[in-house]
Amino acid sequence: MNAKTVMPAVAMTAVSMVLTLAVVVMWLGTAVPWPVAVVVGLGIDGGWLATLAYERRLAAQGDRNRAVTAVGWSFGLIATGVLIAHALTTDGARGAWLAVAWLPIAAKALWLVHSLWERTALTPVALDAIRGIQQEARDEAAVARARLRAEATTEETRLTAVTEAGARVARVQAKTAATLAGAWSTLETARQGDGTNRALTCVTERVTPASQPMWKLPVWGPSEPVPAIDAVPSLTNDELDAIVADILNAEGTAMPYRELSARFRARGHSAGETRLRASFGRVTRKETAA
Known part of the structure; x- marks a missing residue:
């Protein structure tokens, strides 16, 4: 040069x-x-x-x-x-x-x-170094472009798969909704039919002489909230033992726990099975010791 x-x-x-x-x-x-x-x-x-x-x-x-x-x-x-x-x-x-x-x-x-x-x-050494740096920069730029293109292709494939899956789910839901709608329509038609009550009267006994067998479809849609039941105060161990002893003494004979539990519920009392069984054991042991 x-x-x-x-x-x-x-x-x-x-x-x-x-x-x-x-x-x-x-x-x-x-x-x-x-x-x-x-x-x-x-x-x-x-x-x-x-x-x-x-x-x-x-x-x-x-x-x-x-x-x-x-x-x-x-x-x-x-x-x-x-x-x-x-x-x-x-x-x-x-x-x-x-x-x-x-x-x-x-x-x-x-x-x-x-x-x-x-x-x-x-x-020449400096020129070779410059050419090496430029080549390295070109290589890095090419690798970065290839990586971006690959990531873009991967993201496009993922979005396509997600879209197709969503479309399949939507089609299944639409088909299911149509099937349910047809079923409910059939049930409603049967309920409002003229021969429904007569058919039910033939296979269902009257509860009272004046009653007529009737049936209704379950509610499908928004429902009203049920008011919460007021919490019943729990019985203490002494009170629970007294009720159990009264039930056992009223019968006068040995009573299994299952029958005691049924009689306890029939009187309108409420208690957990664990506490009721423990109370039954305590009262039974006291009577046996006496």
Whole structure:
């Protein structure tokens, strides 16, 4: 890359120096002896080369001198001015001389480009490291894109499955609701039919002479809350033992626990089976001990 940037600058500088020397010799050769014209041309080219060499030395050291840079551009402008003046004072081929008058300035611009490249140039190791970092970043970006696409595909599949399952559930519910509605409609039709009571009368006995067998469908829909039953105060152990002893003494004979429990409930008392059985054991033991 160094040769690609420095060779055009070297070639254009050489062409510019040759043109400057030739123009000075042709332009001043008629007014002064040609050796003097050659010395003038070589002086312009030599000054340009000297400042260019000093600039290149400073650039190699990483330095920069504005005065040297200004002198170099001055020699380039002088060479360009000589070419333009020669082109304007020449009777023939004026356009051709004007076409090459910009070469000194172009050569200085190419050297400027080359110096900028040198200040920003990197070693092969650094370039390889940069390429590795860029490749790693591209790989990570590709993996991230693939992961996002896979997650999106998975989520789409999941949503599709959930939607299809929900649709199946909705169809089953709708079918079940239609079946239940048809069943209830059939039951309601049977209940309101003219022959229903007569059929029930044939298979159901009257509770009283004036009663008629009737049946109703269960309620399917909103129901009214049943008022809570007031809590009955629980019996103490002494009270429970007294009731059990009274039931046993009233019978006068040995009574099993099952019959005692039935008689206890029949009197309207309430107690848990565990407490009632414990009370039965206590009363029985007392009577046996007595």
